[in-house]
Amino acid sequence: MSSSQGAKLADLQRDMKEPTDKTTLTSDFGVPQTNNDDWLKVYSEDKQGPFLMEDNFGREKIHRFDHERIPERVVHARGAGAFGRFTLHTSIEDLTYAPILTDTSRETPVFVRFSTVLGSRGSADTVRDVRGFAVKMYTQEGNWDIVGNDIPVFFIQDAIKFPDMVHAAKPEPHNEVPQAQSAHNNFWDFQFLHPEATHMFMWAMSDRGIPRSFRMMQGFGVNTFTLVNSKKERSFVKFHFTPELGVHSLVWDEALKLAGQDPDFHRKDLEEAIENGAFPKWKFGVQVIPEAKEHDFDFDILDATKVWPEDLVPVKYIGELELNRMPDEYFPQTEQVAFCTAHVPPGIGFSDDPLLQGRNFSYFDTQLSRLGVNWQELPINRPVCPVMNFNRDGAMRHAIHKGTTNYWPNRFSKVPPAPEDSKTSYVDYEEKVAGIKKRARSAKFREHVAQAQLFFNSLSPQERSHLTSALAFELDHCDDEVVYERMAQRLAEIDLGLAQSVAEMVGATVPDKAGRPNHGRRAPNLSQMDLLPAKPTIATRRVAILIADGFDSVSYTAVRGAIGALQGTPMVIAPRRSAIKPAGGGASVKPDHHLEGFRSTMVDAIFIPGGEQSIKALSSNGRALHWVREAFGHLKAIGATGEAVSFVRTAVSLPAVEVSSSEEAVESYGVVTLGNPNTDSLSKVVDIVKNGKKFTDKFFHAIAMHRNWDRELQGLSTQVAY
Ligand code: HEM
Incomplete structure (x- = not known):
């Protein structure tokens, strides 16, 4: 370290x-x-x-x-954290004098907390929701908190609406139902009556709402901050974290099941990766707009319901965030950590974004009731640099100040203000401000649909289809006709086809006219498909290996070894957890789990080696069949060798899915088979490419692609019961 x-x-x-x-x-x-x-x-x-x-x-x-319990956070109550480091590889001293963004020799310690927004502390990880992505950097000039989300925009433009928005989304007041869900009347009633939420609800209903892992989400500061350089020139900035492993999601049926089967799925996933040394990493980038260009866009750059499309304002990547150590104890660290958007070091400032200005007040305020006035002294919150001022007393004060003065000015000139010309002092940016004092929003803040269309148009066909199904699921849970009828109208303002599909599913009047034409424009990096890792990888992917007594140890050993060699996580699953014997003698294998204790939802792919007796046992085991069918339905890579090929063919029973009956590996809709296994095709040396010759090349490529979208787009996945 x-x-x-x-x-x-x-x-x-x-x-x-x-x-x-x-x-x-x-x-x-x-x-x-x-x-x-x-x-x-x-x-x-x-x-x-x-x-x-x-x-x-x-x-x-x-x-x-x-008295062990303290109030849970009013939002983002359920979370998981980790320690790590921030490093800078490219200085942006032309834009800021903040040492953390100019000194490439530094490594800054960080603590990150990921969270869901709506659920209580004990709710499930995989619910459909926005994810919090809060980063505390312990810089040498004081703490810098980037309190972001996995979605780059927000439901509201002005902080005064936050209590309404959260009340409408949280469980309904009369019966406290539903828990950790937006699928209810009040949430969607608010979405309709509050048109500025239109862009954000499209993101929340997209695959971004059900991430595969915290490690596979983007993090966005969302609000517009400012950077100031030594020449006192100011720019507007948005902060981005982009994951090394790509941006990936669960499928909805899987997320629903995991909420019951493994409610701590994301929390455990983070721990598993860190404990295995596969440290999660994100590229850190900035989008920058010089002050002089503030008004050059057809949206207001201070409006948190808008992205800065990357074709107009590219992200400049300048650093890296790595997480590498789990907390020692949950409560004093992950629960007591307190983030606040107002915490920025010298060289970074705020814009007039009316959401950000409200946030700057809200976090500090809520932490007074959650943790008390001296929360900044708690070990997880205190900076690593000196803290000295005349703030005093309050409940649970730890610091003991020596001397006779607790005020400024004092006759000893103790603790004078820091010098203004130093790069390490915070200097407020001087700005001339004029206007009319009024409760109002400027003209550009009043357009709400153009970027919702931009987002929808930019998605891949499968992402659009998931978004459509998500809306249909949510509105099916709204039993007030007014709510789903109105939402069908709102959707017609974004895209007529989308509105028609959803309206038909939920029994609303099917619109026959677009509320406004879809402009048809797209932008890069809004679709997750634009954010795949630079090189296909199976690192940290869980691959279940299904075996029973009499399994083929040659295929088993070769594929298991190859998974491990590429930093994947093999997990052996069998009808029981006691030792399983291979065909023809040899060392037994002790499985990690049995078929009932673990489910296909908890892995990224499955591999089934042959072995006559093993396949006979698995074929007559309904749960084993269900494993294969469910993995097929959830679009996961499935690999099979030898006798297992016919097991998979029977389990899936779709003529369109072709299988191998020879020494040639066959890939068909993410099902990779090898009828006649030989050591060459199972080699540990793998080239992760779709058209690779070897079984492992093709199988690992299918895993690296995360899911097989063709299986879904061709309607195959819905033909199998799971
Ligand atoms: C850009 C929009 C927003 C984003 C990205 C965001 C993000 C977050 C995140 C990540 C957390 C969890 C922090 C943690 O892990 O402890 C959080 C908590 C919270 N947020 Fe926000 N939020 C947004 C808007 C707002 C607004 C507008 C308000 C109020 C005006 C607000 C009030 C709160 C409060 C009160 C908490 C609980 C903090 C605590 O108890 O420590 N947020 N927010």
Whole structure:
């Protein structure tokens, strides 16, 4: 670990406690205690007597337990965090004097918290929702918090609407239903009555709402910030994090099932990757608009419901974020971390974005009730650089200031203001401001549909189809006719075809005229298909290997080895978790899970080696068949060798899916088969290419593509029951 990352770790170490073999029990006041099991009572051998309130240790224990909970966050209550580092490879000193964005020799420690927005702390990870992507950088000039989301726009333009928006989206007030869902009347009622949400609801209903992993999401600062350089020139900026592994999502049926089968799916996925040393990484980039060009666009660049299309304002990538260490304890770190958009170091500032200005107040304010006035002293929140000022007292104060002065100016000139000309002091940007004091929004803030169309047009056919189904699912959960009828009209303003498909599914009047013509324009990098990794990879992909007694150990060993060699995660699944014997003797294999304990939803692909006896057992096991059918339905890569080829053919039973009966590997709709396995075709040396010769080349390419979209677009996946 580098020294700068160590700066935060060393800081946290001051508060860490770890028992040794010699540590024994004490009260909170350090008095050694001899019994941690029985309350002090009046006792005799033949009679259980009264319980005594004088038991200080017993009372302390219950009393401390009674107060363990603090209020959960009003939004983004469920989250998972990790530590890491930020490095800069390209200075942008022409734009800012912020050392973190100009000094390429630095490594800055970070803590990141990912979250869902709507659900309570105990809700499921895979619900359809926006994901929070909050980054705290412990810079040498103070903490910098980028409190972002996995979606680049927001539901509202002005912070005054935030309470309404959140009330409408959270469980309904009369019965507190539904949990962690936007599929209800109030959410969609608000979406219609609040047209500025149009662009954002399209993003939220797209695949972005059901990410495969926190590691495969983009992070956006969303709001417009500013950069100031040493010549006092100002630019507008948006911050981007783009994942090295590409942007990928679950499919909806899978997300629904995972919410019950493994509600901690994303949290565990993050931990698995970090513990395996496959550190998640994101490129860090900026989109910059010089102050003089602020009004050159047909949207307002301070409007958080708009993206800055990348064909107009390209992202300049300048650094990297890496996560490499899990928190030591959830509550003091992931739960007590407090982010605030107002925390920026010198050289970075705010724009007049009316959403950002409200956020700058809201975070600090809510943390007063969630954590108390001294929340910035908590180990996870305190900066790694010196903190000195005359703020004092308040509940739970930790710092002890020596000396006689707690005010400025003081006769000793203690703690004077920092010099203005230093690059490490915060200097407010001087700006002439004139206007009329009024509750209103400027003209460009009043257009809400053009970018919703831009987004829809830019999606791939499968993404458009998922978005259509998502809207149909959500509106099916709205039983108030007014709500779904109105939403069908709103959709007709974006795209007539979309509106017609959704209206037909949910039983609304099918619109016959577009509310306004679709302008037909597209922009790059709005579709996830534009954001695949530079080179196909199976790194961190979970591949289930399905076996039973009598499996073919040659194929098993070769494919398993090749998965591991490319940093994939092989997981052996069998009818039971006790040792499974291969055909013809040899070493048994102890599976990671049995077929009932684990489900296909929890992996990215499945591989089934042959072996007559093994395939006979799997063929007569309904759960094993279901594994294959479900993986097919969820568009995952399926690999099979030898006798397993006929098992897969029977499980899927679709003539369009071709299989191999020879030594030639065949890829058909992401199903990769090898009838007659030989070691050449199963080699560990893999070229991840679609038309590769070897079985492993083709199979790993199918995994690297994340899902087989043709299977869905040709209507095959819906013909299999799963
Ligand atoms: C651009 C739009 C927004 C984004 C990207 C965003 C993002 C986030 C994120 C990521 C968190 C979770 C932080 C964590 O992990 O602890 C959060 C929490 C929160 N957000 Fe926002 N938010 C947005 C708009 C707003 C607005 C407009 C307000 C209020 C005016 C607001 C108020 C809050 C509050 C009160 C919390 C809970 C904070 C805490 O308890 O520590 N957010 N937001």
